[in-house]
Amino acid sequence: MEGIMTSDKVAIVTGASSGIGEATARRLRAMGYTVYAAARRVERMAPMAEIGIRPVGVDVTDDESMVGFVERVIAESGRVDVLVNNAGYGSYGAVEDVPLHEARRQFEVNVFGLARLSQLVLPHMRRQGSGRIINISSIGGKIYEPLGGWYHATKFAVEGLSDSMRMELAPFGIDVVVIEPGAIATEWSGVAGRHLLETSGQGPYAKQAARLATFFTADPDGMASPPSVIADAVAKVVTARRPRTRYAVGRGAKPILAARRILPDRAFDRIMNITLAALSRQAARRTAGQGQPATNGA
DSSP states (O other), rough: OOTOOOOOEEEEEETTTHHHHHHHHHHHHHTOOEEEEEEEEEGGGGGHHTTTTTTEEOTTOOOHHHHHHHHHHHHHSSOOOEOOOEOOOOOOTTTTTTTTHHHHHHHIIIIIHHHHHHHHHHHHHHHHHHHEEEEEOOOOGTOTTTHHHHHHHHHHHHHHHHHHHHHHHHHGGGGEEEEEEEEOOOHHHHHHHHHHHHHHHHSHHEEEHHHHHHHHHOOGOOOSOOTTTHHHHHHHHHHOOOOOOOOEBBTTHHHHHHHHHHOOOHHHHHHHHHHHHHHHHHHHHHHHTTTOOOOOOO
């Protein structure tokens, strides 16, 4: 069913100025959707307007911004069929080191922005008797790693919130689907690496931070998948008669989640430490071969 033209359908994609959001907005537009691409960096979305996507400046931490956005979509198009909650970022650092205002901001973007936009579109989806909310989570909503406590907490929250929403919205004909990306080649790793070094690059966690930052700032053996794989998954969700509740997508996603289901916590801890150390060494060798500092988070 993938690729069916649906010119009467309307989709919202957040975090659409680059990476997964941009690829998803373009894919939905190619399928015939009226697409509203939401992000703070409107200027970066100008090329999408040339293919009929409607870029809108939206801050998912600002309620007035989100309310005005959804009101505009309804005023112009009269409906919302698909909401792709993609806006999010990774702010890494030891739980001890991360200021609580930064921890709260990460929840505001990754969890409460997602929840608020869902609240705003749901009355319209219920009135239609249909709709699909697609929450871009992460394999990080099922697994964990050192120095990622606040980020993983937000993604665990997205998973639980999505499960409850799926059950309460099913009677209204609304599907809630979670996409769990693995390693994807986007700006995310660079942002996470910078936050990590700024927060825990000095002090008792510096050794761990340097190792993890090395992994973030390189792509050992081409590990990351392109953002298009997530756009492909979204296309499957919107065209499926009955979509799955979860899609693990991207290189490494399925085997990592399988290992988490099977292994006891302590065993998974050891596997994660061994894997991160090995990948960081690979990344360091690769980065050194390119003549760049191995822990450069810029």
